[in-house]
Amino acid sequence: MPIFIISYLVALLWFTSYAFAADKLPSWNDGPAKAAIVEFVKNVTGEGGPDYVPPPDRIAVFDNDGTLWSEQPMYVQLAFALDRVKALAPQHPEWKDKQPFKAVLENDPAGLAAAGERGLVELIMATHAGMSTEEFERIASDWVDKARHPRTGQPYTQMVFQPMLELLEYLRVNGFKTFIVSGGGTEFVRPWAQRVYGIPPEQIVGSTIKLKYEVTDGRPRLTRLPAINFIDDKAGKPVGIHYQIGRRPIAAFGNSDGDFEMLEWVTSGSGPRLGVLVHHDDAEREVAYDRKSHFGRLDRGLDEGPKRGWVIVSIQSHWKCVLRHACGLPVPSK
Structure with a gap:
């Protein structure tokens, strides 16, 4: 190989490495949020330093809805359940006269809201059970591939937050193991999380x-039954983490009061800890919501987070671009 080509490749490699080192989170604006994250990672990965954390204990947990992808105008899994009701309706003629199914089939949001939490659970049970785990995985995966966000018309896999994708990768490069800890269904998220987030089932x-x-x-098969086993939300999140991971994470990322107990538990451990809440305050590039939202309500976290030393990420101020599709990046291949 000619010497000038070798020199060029060495220079290119140096430039690429320098650029990555200079801006580890390119979709993040310089400021206190980015600085706090980078400083934390630097401290826990610095061998010999007072805050060094061995790789097996470098665990970071992320909420999904509203933290890694959009949760407006409704949780994605709820949109999936509503579509499933419509798809299954020909097999259930009784649904046209029975709430909350009647409200779904008539596109009646007020009627659906009136059904409350009990009605939503009934929808989930009717649309997520009575099949094998493999059948449900196929149905959920196919829906996520084909369904479109009602406001943008984009695939849901393009409604992910590019700055958070960069953060996931940045942590993994620095020896972290990243987990999703979601109030949504484990088996709804598993089929596509690897290709979208790089997080295995x-x-x-x-x-x-x-x-x-x-x-x-x-x-042999595992059949999904119409009965709740575990709700991984609010106080359930630390319980779910303990049951499945078996170690207390050192970093937690959320966006709503449903994540409060997770951040509280993670950041109360000994040694260096990081708690981060994403605040949806950008009406132009996404949706602005917090204290009064039906989905992703953030009230207590806004009041108590700063007092607890948690980082509040302002989408408006701290992110250069927000949604993956708006950042000009392609849909992850299946």
């Missing part, structure tokens, strides 16, 4: 429904 902690082991026509 075994690193998804979420809500679950009960399963039953059966042998049908000589073939």
Whole structure:
């Protein structure tokens, strides 16, 4: 190989490495939020330093809805459940006269809201159970690939937050293991989290429904039952983390009061800790919401987070671009 080509490649490698080192989070504006994250990572990875944390203990947990991807105008899994009601309606003629199914079929948001939490659970049970785990994985994966966000018309996998994708990768490069800890269903997130977030199925902690082991026509299978097994939200998040991960993380990222207990538990441990809340305050590039939102309500966290030393990330001030599709990046391949 000619010497000038070798020199060029060496220079290119140096420039690429320098650029990455100079701006580890390129979609983040310089400021206190970015500085706090970078300083934390620097401290816990600096061998010989007082805050050094060995790689096995470098665990970071992330909420999903509103933290890694958009949760407005409704949680994505709820949109999935509503579409499933419409798809299954021909098999259930009784639904046209029964709430909350009637409200879904008539596109009646007021009627759906009136059904409350009990009605939503009924929808989930009717649309997420009565099939094997493999069948549900296929249905959920196909829906995520084909469904479109009602406001932008983009695939839901393009409604992820580019700055958070960079943060996930930045942490992994520095020896962290990243987990999703979601109030949504574990088996709804697992089929696509690897290709979208780089997080494998075994690193998804979420809500679950009960399963039953059966042998049908000589073939073993796990059947999803119409009964809640575990709700991984609010005080359930630390419990879910303990059950599945078995170590207390050193960093936690959320966006709503549903994540409060997770951040509280993570940051109360000994040694260096990082708690981060994403504040949706950018009406122009995404949606502005916090204290009064039906989805992703952030009230207590805004009041108590700063007092607890948590980093409040302002989307408006701290992110150069927000949604993956608006940052000009392609849809992750299946």
